[in-house]
Amino acid sequence: MRRRLLIDRRGPLQRCAMLSDGVLTDLAIDHDDRPVWQGAIVQGRVTRVMTGLDAAFVEFGDSVPGFLSASDVRPLRRDARIGQLLRTGQMVTAQVKADAHDGKGAVLTMDLSLPGRFLVHNPHGDGIHISKRLGKGPEVTALRQRLSSTLPNQGGWIVRAEALHADPALVLDEAEGLLADAHHARMAAGAPSPMTLLPPPDAVRRAFVELPRDGLAEIVVEGPDMLAAVKAAAMALAPDLLPLIAPHKGARPLFDQGDLDSAITALADRRVDLGQGGSLVIDRTEALTVIDVNGGERGNPLATNLDACLEIARQLRLRNVGGIVVVDFVNMARAGDREAVIQRLSSAVSDDPVATHVYGMSRLGLVEVTRARRGPPLADLLL
Structure with missing residues (x-):
């Protein structure tokens, strides 16, 4: 899979869009007038x-x-x-x-929790904990042993999946950087009034820390000011990505390529086409988000639902949906078909950087999903 990360600033929006084989799969967006506090x-x-x-x-x-x-x-x-x-x-x-x-x-x-690409530092924690995504095996055991002898013995550490095949020097450099951030916040405390000790990560930092990097071929940035900011962030967070950063040189705006602007705008629509007449209808309420799967002219409910699972996972990420999600799948008679849909949806959300959990399907075809809240929904930023 070939990935490209496109970064620009358009009016009050700072945007980072990940394309995987030409398809928009991830977004990180900041709005100057709607500041996000999460992580601060x-x-x-x-x-x-x-x-x-x-x-x-x-x-x-x-x-x-x-x-x-x-x-x-x-x-x-x-x-x-x-x-x-x-x-x-x-x-x-x-x-x-x-x-x-x-x-x-x-x-x-x-x-407190300070996340990086390879590690998460918990100043009030202790020991080294391995991400569940890494599973078990000789490689993971060797990683734990290596980090046990090299990581600073200060607070606790969570080892992320990206650390498994990373350059050990990069991992240790990141650990020192996270310790420096924790120290900065600790030294800034003590004022007599409320204040921000460490600002929340902006869109570029979130993109470098959270978005997938396997197959990342290039990082294209529009505008000299944005290019300088991205290079500075990469120098601090991901120096190995510096060779991939290049300025946008086209005559048209960067996000006009491949009609990316239209694809982002479409994420505010209720209806998402699945092909062959099938569709998703996504409605957000105060209590939860409801997704209705429509089969259209397709006569195979299982095939429709399996296709819908992949698109649902993609839409949850792109729209930054948080909280409770209820999915109304097309009814299926066989218990085995229902289980296949649950497995497909669970697999589809497994690499979401935001914690997402899929629960069983009711006899009416309803599936409950929870996704941790990470900032405002995309629709609020696009308004």
Whole structure:
């Protein structure tokens, strides 16, 4: 598979689009007027302690106070209630786990996590933990042994799948960088008012850290200012990608190529064509997102549903859908067919950089999916 990463700035939007064999598969977008807090490390002030919720509300700079549950307070004291852990007016260092949405404040945690391409550093953790995506085997065992003797003995580390075949020097350089970020946030804390200690990752950083890199052939950037910013980010995060970065030289705007602008705009539509008359209809409500699979003229429900699984996984990623998703598949009579659809959908979402879980199918063909919230839905950014 040949991948290309295209990066531009268009008005208030900073956009990173991944094309896999010419098909849009991933997006990372920032909107200047709709800042995202997720991932930021902040210093906040406790404004209310809610014993009934076993949580506190924390003012940290967003328009709505964040929500910090007792289980997310560090150091963690087992069975301690929020009133024993925090007091009104207390300053705390926390990280934004999920942005505010639908009138609800952001979700905060004091269990800090700094992600990189190969590692995730947990300042309050300990030991080395291997990503479940790596599985088991002699290669993984050798990786653990090597990192156990080379990684700094500070906090905890999660080893990501990308580390398995990475240059060990790059992995160690990243570890030092993550430690430096944690140190910077720790030294910046202590001011008498809420402030941002470490800003959230922007679209370029998220693209370098989260998007797939197997088969990545080039990174094309439009505009000299954007090119300089991308090269600076690569120097800090992914120096091995520097040779792939090139300026866009075409006469037409970068995202006009292959009608990419239209493909992104279409992600705000309710209807997605599956071919042969089949389609998805995607509706977002306050409580959940509903996806209806229509078979059209195709007479094979199983084939339609299997094709729909791949497109559903793609749409969830591109639209940045978060929370509960209910999929209404075309009805199938055989239990084996229903199981095949669940397996196909589970496989299709398995490489999503955002945690996504697929649950069983009801007798009516309904499947429940949960996907962690990562910033605002794409539709909110495109409005």
